[in-house]
Amino acid sequence: MKFLRLKHGKEGFIKLVEVLFSILFSEEYIQCKVGVLFPMEAEESRVAMLTLLTVADIEGKGRGMVASQSLQAGQIILQESPVLIYSAFPLKQPPLQAATSSSFQYCAHCFRNLVGENGGGGSVAVTCPSCSHPHDTIFCSPKCHSLALASTHTPWVCQSLNHLRNCPSLVADQADERQVQARFLVAAYNLAMVSPSNFQTLLSLDGGMPLNSEEDTAAILYLNSLISGLPLPEGISAPSLQLTAALLAKDKRNAFGLMEPFSQNRERSVRAYAIYPNASFFNHDCLPNACRFDYLDTAIDGNTDITVRMIHNVPQGREICLSYFPVNLGYSERQQRLLDDYGFGCLCDRCKVEANWSNKDDDDDEGEAMEEEDDEEMGMSAGLDEEETEIELGGDDNFPHAYFFLSYMCDRNDCGGTLAPLPPSCSGGSNVMECNVCGHLKSEEEMKCES
Numbered sequence: 044m045k046f047l048r049l050k051h052g053k054e055g056f057i058k059l060v061e062v063l064f065s066i067l068f069s070e071e072y073i074q075c076k077v078g079v080l081f082p083m084e085a086e087e088s089r090v091a092m093l094t095l096l097t098v099a100d101i102e103g104k105g106r107g108m109v110a111s112q113s114l115q116a117g118q119i120i121l122q123e124s125p126v127l128i129y130s131a132f133p134l135k136q137p138p139l140q141a142a143t144s145s146s147f148q149y150c151a152h153c154f155r156n157l158v159g160e161n162g163g164g165g166s167v168a169v170t171c172p173s174c175s176h177p178h179d180t181i182f183c184s185p186k187c188h189s190l191a192l193a194s195t196h197t198p199w200v201c202q203s204l205n206h207l208r209n210c211p212s213l214v215a216d217q218a219d220e221r222q223v224q225a226r227f228l229v230a231a232y233n234l235a236m237v238s239p240s241n242f243q244t245l246l247s248l249d250g251g252m253p254l255n256s257e258e259d260t261a262a263i264l265y266l267n268s269l270i271s272g273l274p275l276p277e278g279i280s281a282p283s284l285q286l287t288a289a290l291l292a293k294d295k296r297n298a299f300g301l302m303e304p305f306s307q308n309r310e311r312s313v314r315a316y317a318i319y320p321n322a323s324f325f326n327h328d329c330l331p332n333a334c335r336f337d338y339l340d341t342a343i344d345g346n347t348d349i350t351v352r353m354i355h356n357v358p359q360g361r362e363i364c365l366s367y368f369p370v371n372l373g374y375s376e377r378q379q380r381l382l383d384d385y386g387f388g389c390l391c392d393r394c395k396v397e398a399n400w401s402n403k404d405d406d407d408d409e410g411e412a413m414e415e416e417d418d419e420e421m422g423m424s425a426g427l428d429e430e431e432t433e434i435e436l437g438g439d440d441n442f443p444h445a446y447f448f449l450s451y452m453c454d455r456n457d458c459g460g461t462l463a464p465l466p467p468s469c470s471g472g473s474n475v476m477e478c479n480v481c482g483h484l485k486s487e488e489e490m491k492c493e494s
């Protein structure tokens with residue numbers, strides 16, 4: 044098998060991994076400066092990808108993405124593959140009757156749905172012969188299986204997941220979240236072995252999260268002892284507590300949830316988590332100017348790629364931000380989530396305005412606030428033409444972002460998605476908006492009729 048061949052036949056590679064581990068597991072590494080750590084080829088590929096965007100220091104936010112040139116509504120500004128991807132399902136076996144809603148349904152490598160209209164599996168699906176719970180590790184095709192053997196599901200991953208699934212303290216006593224974190228750590232340590240440069244990229248991401256609580260500390264201690272107990276390849280020592288803590292923080296701050304398709308009246312759950320090398324530089328804004336699309340169940344290659352598109356035009360030099368959650372959340376919930384998950388309080392223009400709203404603790408849905416706005420104000424905002432799609436935050440002190448909600452919020456029930464125009468063609472910008480959650484396409488005419 045590939046892993047064993049590497050271990051016994053390619054001493055040079057193993058030496059490299061050993062050196063890497065010995066550096067990585069030392070405390071000094073975690074305190075090193077990022078620039079020093081990128082290998083040349085990773086740095087070069089970043090530069091090549093980022094012709095439209097520049098990574099820059101942004102006051103109070105660390106690094107961020109800035110437009111290197113003016114960007115047009117709908118323009119694709121970033122499309123890239125993950126450096127790391129792992130299942131969002133706990134390790135424990137679901138009861139048989141729940142199997143249809145579990146990881147049984149997905150390819151363990153590309154995470155496409157194995158059933159349903161886009162199911163990639165069908166009769167060619169392959170089960171991992173070495174997994175103790177083979178149903179947890181199904182691949183949609185022999186191709187995905189062989190790709191996984193060399194990357195996401197190496198024999199070491201297979202052995203480690205088997206070990207963890209048989210660990211009663213994890214599968215019986217720990218919360219689902221802990222089991223998913225254990226999956227992440229296995230994926231991350233595997234990355235160090237199969238792609239040292241991608242592992243370095245992972246380590247270079249933001250994640251100096253201070254421990255929030257005794258619970259966090261206990262979780263890190265527990266997970267580190269769990270991972271230290273895995274059968275590590277010869278010559279590789281157990282990971283340090285500091286490295287495990289740093290990896291968990293990087294995951295928490297940078298992982299994107301790849302979601303189940305939208306379905307009305309059903310809460311959307313996460314199918315897999317993915318970490319992208321450049322998309323991780325986007326900071327948050329509660330009124331974003333770009334948004335992400337993913338097309339996990341498409342049949343074409345690159346289904347786990349992230350695509351980031353501009354919501355509206357922005358000039359060169361402007362910071363490009365995403366919203367880390369649906370934009371229709373209320374002020375208090377947004378602040379709480381950012382504090383809990385990312386360790387910062389949001390000071391964006393929208394939050395500055397909403398901080399002064401007297402009912403900010405009750406604002407669980409911005410849509411309601413919007414409906415209370417008078418028609419005149421809404422009509423005026425909706426009347427702005429394409430040339431002026433830069434959002435004006437100065438107009439109305441009470442609800443200056445009404446224009447954003449009217450123009451860029453999906454209005455389908457329970458969706459909460461953001462709309463961005465389809466990519467412009469050589470004949471000009473598109474006037475069809477796509478929702479990044481439900482996928483609904485809406486023409487400018489429909490939008491005008493509604494307003």
Ligand SMILES: C[S@@+](CC[C@H](N)C(=O)[O-])C[C@H]1O[C@@H](n2cnc3c(N)ncnc32)[C@H](O)[C@@H]1O
Pocket residue numbers: 103104105106107248249296297323324325326327328384385386387388389390391
């Ligand atoms: C996905 S990373 C974004 C890139 C990051 N700034 C960096 O230096 O690599 C998320 C982290 O960026 C910072 N951040 C993002 N948006 C911010 C904002 N609006 N205000 C302050 N900090 C922000 C927080 O530290 C957050 O945990």
